Amino acid sequence: MPDVTLLNIGRTITVAEGQTILSAALEAGVDYPHGCKAGRCGSCKSRLAEGQVDHLDHTRFALTAEDREAGLILACRAVPTTDANVAWLGQGRSPGRGQAADLVRT
Numbered sequence: 001m002p003d004v005t006l007l008n009i010g011r012t013i014t015v016a017e018g019q020t021i022l023s024a025a026l027e028a029g030v031d032y033p034h035g036c037k038a039g040r041c042g043s044c045k046s047r048l049a050e051g052q053v054d055h056l057d058h059t060r061f062a063l064t065a066e067d068r069e070a071g072l073i074l075a076c077r078a079v080p081t082t083d084a085n086v087a088w089l090g091q092g093r094s095p096g097r098g099q100a101a102d103l104v105r106t
């Protein structure tokens with residue numbers, strides 16, 4: 001089972017065979033930024049600093065081909081096949097720019 005280090009918090013979690021990084025992180029109690037958990041929103045977009053993942057289906061809105069070429073992944077769709085290091089790009093539950101924008105609109 002691959003070990004995945006979450007660079008944002010310096011913590012390593014073990015990911016079961018066939019499990020996504022997001023699923024393993026949430027099970028471990030990590031406040032990993034996410035939304036749909038289904039490859040549609042892009043909230044879990046992360047940088048794969050090291051290692052390999054199999055990427056499950058997702059929308060192009062959530063992750064573009066350019067994103068993939070730049071080393072970005074969706075944690076909710078990424079099943080690690082080797083040990084890996086990842087860093088999420090979002091803000092977790094603390095208020096981020098997206099949430100602040102939502103507040104302004106309401």
Ligand code: FES
Pocket residue numbers: 033034035036037038039040041042043044045062074075076077
């Ligand atoms: S949580 Fe929505 S794309 Fe991953």
